[in-house]
Amino acid sequence: MIHGPAVEWKDDKTVVKKTRMGIIMVSIYILVYAVFVTLNVVNPKLMKMDIGSLNLAIVYGFGLILLAVVQAVIYNHYCTRLEDKAEAEDAAGHDDSNGGEMV
């Protein structure tokens, strides 16, 4: 029985950049989330502040949900672009080596 990874693993040159971007994204979210939790504990009255038809508590809550969606889309766009670029470079490198043999 093989217990290795479920996919054929290839050297993914994009891993470092994707990981760095992931850490930046999660750090931003942690910060916004921590402010939310802190406000609830330190100044719960502030969460009752009217913001149009809603209040800060609901707007902040919806904002956290929306932020997660927006960050996810940005992150995916960034990662996909990196992967496409790496793939194109690999393909170009492959073509060059083939070309070299032909010459």
Added chain:
Amino acid sequence: MNYSASPLAIVIFIAIIGTVLGISYHFARKTKSAEGYYAAGGNIHWSVNGIAFAGDYLSAASFLGICGMIAVYGYDGFLYSIGYLAGWVVALFVVAEPMKRLGKYTFADALDAKFQSKGIQLMAAVSTLLVSVFYLIPQMVGAGTLVTPLLGLPHEAGVLLVGIVVIVIVATAGMASTTYVQFLKGSLLIIFSLVLVFLVLSRGISTSPDQGGNVEYHQFQTIGVTSLTEDAAVIEDTSYEVIGQIRVKDFVFVKLSKDGIESIWKYDEVNSVLSETQNIATLKDGTQLYNGEPKENGKFYQVGHLSEIAGQTDTATKGTMNLLTFTETIKEGTVIRWGTISAIDGDMKVDIYYQIPTAGTDVISPGLKYKVDSEKGALPKDKIDFISLMIALFLGTAALPHILIRYYTVKSPAAARKSTIVAICTIGLFYVLTLYMGLGAMTNGVIDLTNSNMSAPLLAKSFGISIFAIISAIAFATVLGTVSGLIVAASGAVAHDLMDRFFNMKLTEKKKVAAGKITAVIVGCIAIVLGILFKSMNVSFLVGWAFAVAASANLPAIVMILFWKKTTAKGVIASISVGLVASLGIILLSQETFDQVYHLVNVTAPMPISNPAIISVPISFITLVVVSLLTRKKSVPQPTITDASAIESV
């Protein structure tokens, strides 16, 4: 309240269960290998897997528990929605792709990929089993909750029914069928939640919500008090006879009798009035009376209304609304919420449900369940408990075994990432809807005071039996799908991690699948028993515990293996062990457990907080660091996931 089955509900229920079993049968014929059973062959499309993620995640806790908690506590229930969704950020940005790169079938595979350590295999499997069982309990409780109004069967029958169907699903086809069941159910849940919110907004809000004219709302009365001492009470309405008082904690309740029916009223000292309560009296012989009468008489009423809308306290109604005007109306009104207290009256035990008029601004702000405001008596331990819960919700998602194994059902790390994004969008939309479903239940006179978990299905029932049957059947399928996923995770832990790897039993593919199926049956039976034992607890609250255990035991190990080069196998083992012991220890010694699980009356628990994450997560991290540093001389420094070149050798 009384529940009776409708033929339409039964037909729709059977149709959904039949579809689920049909899917299982279809995939059972294709599932021959271990990879097919545990990881659906890694062939699921990322978009399908994303919705299936949502299906896995939007469990009974989300649909039943959160909506029920919002219906009872307002905004504090919505905090669960926020925390549950926030957890996906960690899953996407930190865990998704590395898990896919490192693992094959189970979360233990990924943890153990760099070390090949027996200890990690054992502890990861134990952790998976414990978290899965913790998560299973609320799902089974949710199943029992649903089947009562849907089919008119007792709670135990619901738990048994789900247990049996799920065992059949998992024991036949494994992850492939579970995935498509989740996809189907996740899609339906979102669609019909949208429909339900649309119906809530269309109906509007009334001080006397009559469920669209179908059920007359009980008008709760008040009676003026002329005088009240410890020995006697004189009231203005002479048609009632005063027969006694019940004093419990700071509350004074007056027992009245009219036409031979006893009722209990709460004394409001400030306004010198008695306000009508609802009560369930358990007599010495076990007989229960609901508001002084047998349950069949239907005198125990559904509740939930505003006593004041836009400054009007008489019968006031506000018609069709949008998302903004709906919350604004609640914010500017007064909501009648209900509290509960138990008392001993002679040789009877009485559960008294009393009205709590609450300003709308408080309903849509934090503080009704979790005490956070010092001016309202919140202690530092209350605030710590709240922070601890929010930490557990944030960190728990990315460490739940049944979520982690879904990363192995797609082809590539990129597909794992994309499926997570689909999940975030879908789940985010649903959690926004939970606020409106919960507040809808709170103001539409549909809450069953004996079971807040039923709020969302009963809200649907107020719009007609068809929508109720569909929503309940979807919710039931929700439970089926989530339980299936959990049982697959648990059976993977036993058959793959323990039997095949830890005990090195060298199972063939066929035997490994067989071992997984047998484990599924055993875990399913355990889940049935626990679902019956934990009947009365809010399912979202129970899931909060599962998140805390997962965040404490699994997440530190996952994060440090990915990002800290000095992590050693012994550090990981110690971290999982300490995380498990610390989180479970705090939960089992907390006041909530003493009150609601052990049913110990007037016993103070040794742990001041109920949510362990704020203590157990840091302890688990620190343990990993300290033990890794102490044992690192004997180990070669390991690469982290950020070392792209090094991963190739994993």
